[in-house]
Amino acid sequence: MRELFSLRDPALAARFRELLRKLQPREPVRIVHVCGTHEITIAQYGLRSLLPETVEVLEGPGCPVCVTSTQDLDCALQLAERGATLCTFGDMTRVPGTRMTLEEARAEGADVRVVLSAADAVEIARRQPERPVVFFAVGFETTAPGTAAVLLDNPPDNFFVLASHKLIPPALAALLSIPPVAIAAFLAPGHVSTVIGAGAYRAIAARFRVPIVVAGFEPLDVLYGIALALRQLREGRAEVENAYPRSVTEAGNLRAQELMRAVFRVGPALWRGIGEIPASGLYLREEFAAHDARREFGVEGRLGEEKPPGCRCAEVLLARAVPTDCPLYGTACTPLTPVGPCMVGAEGACNIWYRYAGRPRL
């Protein structure tokens, strides 16, 4: 029965391939998605091999783990080294801070635990009341309601949140604000949109005249999303279209939005390799100060420039530079020692470029 939601029929995929070929523009276009899970679907199912020559789909700054600032990661490392139990999602433990990754900190004796949920971190805190437990809360609007829910659910005194949640619409707007823009269309992340609603992108689509298609994560969902984007380009439209209506509504999940509003306030945030984006981060409200790891342990990171000197990820993401233009590429910055988000993600532009000397076509 669960298979009902698995949209992977190869015959339909073959028809979509044909459709995309018909819709392909004469001039090359770049469609940018901002979602690690979109990238995983695209990579895992080999969807790029089904795209026409002139259509390139790139991963924008969309994986929350990749864009978590080095400053926040250093705060987390510091808390772990100072004896707190540091809980976070598995993929976060592999990303390097200034000196090391959380996984390496664990190897040196820090108590770093992989959790699947904010609720798991609360459980750990209840089981060891004598020791502070910090949940390093990364993720976009999809993940933030869970963090909010546990803070509203009377967590134990030794439970703290190091909030590093980020918001997607301001990031899209920021990417589009730096001319010249070479992004023809966006695929908006289906699960962020499940929470915030397709309506959240309308102002951006109108202001920057860019098609934004909300897409799901089954392989056929992604192909469908790309087809809708190409159709908009062909017809000269720049609208928000919802290609994932079984999960996304215009207004989104109101209950989840309420939870977020109750717990967080919006502020500027640092994005790894990109820098500060106004109104793109979530911080704990005053009422939750007692559970705010930043205040409790005095690890408030400074806002400001955080692009490592030389890192050109922002330009790579904006298609204004290729990875080899960056002075760090291949020397200071490699898949095993990534500096910017394009190298941190296995499917980031620089990571792929490094492993295959350009994106291979199969």
Add this chain to the structure above:
Amino acid sequence: MKRLLEEKVTALHGAGGLVMDKLLRERILPKFPIRAAGPIGLDQMDDGAVLDLPPGRLVFTTDSHVVKPLFFPGGDIGKLAVTGTVNDLVVMGARPVALSLALVIEEGFPLADLERILESAAAVLGELGVALVTGDTKVMGRGELDGLVITTTGVGVAERVVPDSGVRPGDFLLVTGPVGEHGLAILAARNALPVETPVESDVAPLWPALAAALATGGITAMKDPTRGGLAAALNEMAQKSGVGMEIEEERIPVRAEVRGLCELLGISPYELACEGRAVLAVAPEKLAEVLSALRAHPLTQGAQVIGRATEHYPGKVILRTAVGGKRFLEMPLGDPVPRIC
């Protein structure tokens, strides 16, 4: 003092004196039913074992085993340690003959756990008729290691050695059963994931399941997909053999409960270790014979052809996906971790 010696491993156990002797004679040796493969074996407690080997080429392998947790769904470090070495021999084309087993134990380790671990190691060897011919025990101070390390070394005899580099273009590629179970069971247990799952380690010796298939002479290359799983095994075989591989994703056997949990955790079943499976390359003219030999044994009855070796993309593994796309199946970069993005 007496009580402690009976319940926990202490420094005295590793010191080579009477305490050690008593531990070995009373609690360790008797568990292993076959203790010699020649004139001098385990019972003699000499400086080494002496083996009489059947004709053929000698295959020799060693492996140190650490696993967290020591007891996991479907097995424990004892079973894993002997199975791992037996399987390394088998995928070289050898019939396993004799093993050594060396223990490095953390001071304070519960003797009851040690006995359970050795009993499961002994059970595997007993069933296979493989001898444990020599061994060693050392104790390290508390905190100097994490519980227990078991090193096993094995010898076997092969009529025809099967390297992992022998794949030829045109060969069929097979896996002997569903993949990902050991790695997933360990991952769930190690991280104390709040999930209930029927997934257990597949840890099992590949002998005698592969004996008949080996006897066909049709297996050109073989590897056990342990660390790094199917993805690592295929890539290594492709690289060493200088061939490309085209794999049909739909044909890779993965149990539903493994797939479901992998989706939840965001990890690939192809990167998870197996401890009771083999990846085989088979000459086309021998495919039917090898498949029927494999399917005649319960451990390998789920054997599947998953793809073929080609001359294209030498050293690369190409996966044709469920929707008909193509991608590289890459060498994993480290153990999989659950992800949110």
Add this chain to the structure above:
Amino acid sequence: MCLAIPARVVAVEGNVATVDLGGSRARARLDALGEPVQVGDYLLVHAGFAIRRLDPADAEETLRLFQEILALEEGP
């Protein structure tokens, strides 16, 4: 980002559902869902929290949308 998968509800206790994933079971908190959940429902679960109740009829509707655009564009 935001891996979330459909899972079938096999039990509900307070604000926690137990969900089935092909034989493996996990917990999903219901705090972020503004509607009641019953055994047999499908939930979209992200990081231990349900973010949406999925209706199998909507999955069929998705297939219809796919067919629609394919049919529309497959003309000459």
